[in-house]
Amino acid sequence: MNDSLHLVRTRRFLPLFVTQFLGAFNDNLFRTAMVMLVIYGIYRDEAHEATFSAIAGGLFIAPFFLLSALSGQLADARDKAAIIRIVKTAEILIMIVGAAGLLMHSPALMLTALFAMGVHSTFFGPIKYAILPQHLQPEEVLGGTGLVEAGTYIAILGGTILGGLLVLQRPDGTYHAEWAAVAVIAVALIGRVAGSFVPAAPSVDEPEIPGFPKRGMDWHIVRASVTLVRATMHIPRLFLAIMAISFFWAMGAVLAAQFPPLVKNVFNGTSGVATLFLAIFSVGVAVGSVAINRLLKGEVSARYAPAAVLAMGLFVLLLYLLCRNWPASATLVPVREFVESPRGVLVVADLFFVAVAGGMFVVPLYAFLTTTVPKSETARTVAANNIVNSGFMVAASVIQAVAIGFLNVSVAQSLLIVSLASVVAAWLGWKLHCACEAAAASAS
Template identity: 70%
Template sequence: MQNSVHLLKTRRFLPLFATQFCGALNDNLFRTSMVMLVIYGIYRDATQEATFSAIAGALFILPFFLLSALAGQLADERDKARIVRIVKSAEIAIMLVGAAGLLLQSVPLLLAALLAMGVHSTFFGPIKYAILPQHLEEGEVLAGTGLVEAGTYIGIIGGTLLGGVLVLQRPDGSFHAEWAAGAVLLVALIGRVSGHFVPPAPPAPDAPPFHFDWHIIRASRTLVSNTLHIPRLFLAIIAISFFWAMGAVLTAQFIPLVKNALGADQSVATLFLAVFSVGVAIGSVAINRLLGGHVSAKYSPAAAIAMGLFVLDLFRRVHGWPAPDETLRDLGAFVAMPNGWMIVFDLLGVAIAGGMFVVPLYAFLTTTVPKSETARTIAANNIVNSGMMVAATLILTVAVQMGVTVADSLLIVAVASLPAAWLGWKLHRACD
């Protein structure tokens, strides 16, 4: 088995890794800064805060649903490295708007920048996986996919921590985000520089020609239909979609859960997001070691069941948590509480199992189809993923409005782990 770390020393992988790392870092630096500023500094109502968090998540996901077909076609038709450079240049302009929103504490500007970052990620998303079979050997693709996934979540960790730290509280109790505004611009610039060094990845010379369809709805329907009629791809994509739907519910509610169910401040919310990201990164690298570089869904069913069990234990502990005080607990007070560390452990377990579940499925998508179709396959996956994520966040929003507590929403995730495990088992039976 190839040691995945050796890829980080190569020109064919390192610039892409650094570019996608900066993208993940900036996405989460901006999103965490925005959510911390709005929930702790602007809004003062639990229902309003949970609704905003869910809507922000759905708004970021929406471009994946609408534009992934165009992104996939573009990536398969053009040089992927050139698209990377265009997309990273656009990120600088988007972050100028985002920085203005942070400085002015303008919710419309913040949401506009968030939507634009969703568009940015939509066009970059197919490339970061589809480019791997072009630059890596067959036995390196799983390792490369694991590193990309781990790097993404390390970026999430860094962005989450920075977003939580750089939104500061003044002596009068108000919040400000000048440092966060400067940081999102700096990271965007670094990402553009690293993107410049991604090696060329033109379309395969023997790739069959295809007609570029600019009609968003028709192109999306055709792309998904052409992909999902292949049984193994169908199972992999639906399984991945369940994972992201569960993740959307969890991450959308982390900060409201911390504030309103656990009575803790933003330092604990930052810890939760960071622990979740660390866990996925650990699982993403560990599964490559377990599988020995072989692309397989062997461990996916057990990983999905483990996710559900950890979420159920998290639900149990949150429901047994003392009622929040008027003063929010800081990190030290939270971990000193009975079961404080066990809640953190449950989150870590959910995340590690999640990384082990999803990484082989992404590697399967990029190695099952011809290299000339990988970006469109990832794009079809993104359309279905985003549709289920939007559906999950809308269901969550309606449930919150009907009086379902943030803690109770954890049960949605636990129940969803069962069909995810069944899909993983079906894929394992079909392919291994």
């Protein structure tokens, strides 16, 4: 990976990597266990299941929209390592509530914990990207970003698999998640220990950017968010990068929310097949994150972004066509039977390439965000990106819930919408590449 693996042997990178890895692992362990328990053990209706998945996705993302401006200001004004330790302590308390929800089969408690984990991730998200330019050399930032993304999706894979496996079926046919409840608390505790080893990353004293909000805390959530987004989005290259990332995550929100109901109600698969889908998607994004760094050889560039996201859209279109022609089954098909069928292999392969293309699209754009502005502004830039991303994702979740619940749009048809959206994302990626090339030409 352009020799970026040497970073995992350094204290300036490894504790952060492990901390964010465990955070992503726990997010997905809890979310997967929650969704599997609700869909296979509580609800028995396709519309309710799909609506619950969409609502859960929206609740997790809503804090990014509401609180990212505060998190970005805080990360640029305070020691990022100290904030990490506070956030990881809060995760322990949140997972106690989540574990209670799993044990009591309480959707309300589980959704409360999910929302709180969204708050946790809102404050951790800007730090994990903004700290990289502060601890790494300029030529290491793309590789470090790629490792963080790859690690995140490997963590998603592990958390997804474990979350699915720990929702067990009793002999009487009911489902329980006692071991998942224990696991989410244990992982939160280990993550807090890892966070204590992240080196100090105090605020950077650099000249302020004209037009950018002054450093310091504005506790008015709406005003701070509007000011931050407006100041960031008026920079053309940042605007294009953020919009391209936002379209990607809106597409991803639709896909991720619909995997479990898609598996159960279209592909007639068991919860194990749903876990396989989420795992394959995670592996694919990790592979794409590594592959794009090799192609770019450490250069931060959007030149492959349009082709990558168009490829993603084409593979999603193929998944939609497979859904349309999928044969009905009176019983749910287990993992082994699903992957042994030619159609099942084609679905798994297609999903893998959807994710590879997605990883190749989004990783350079994140690296671009953290290297385009001074180190003193990186957290707020990432926070502005998170606000816009989350707005797109919440909108996508709401539209999806309304379309499925009230307009009778099928889960499979939502894939067609994702495929069409990739064309817009490709156009934005192309405009960003052209803007970067023009800026480079004028500088030389």
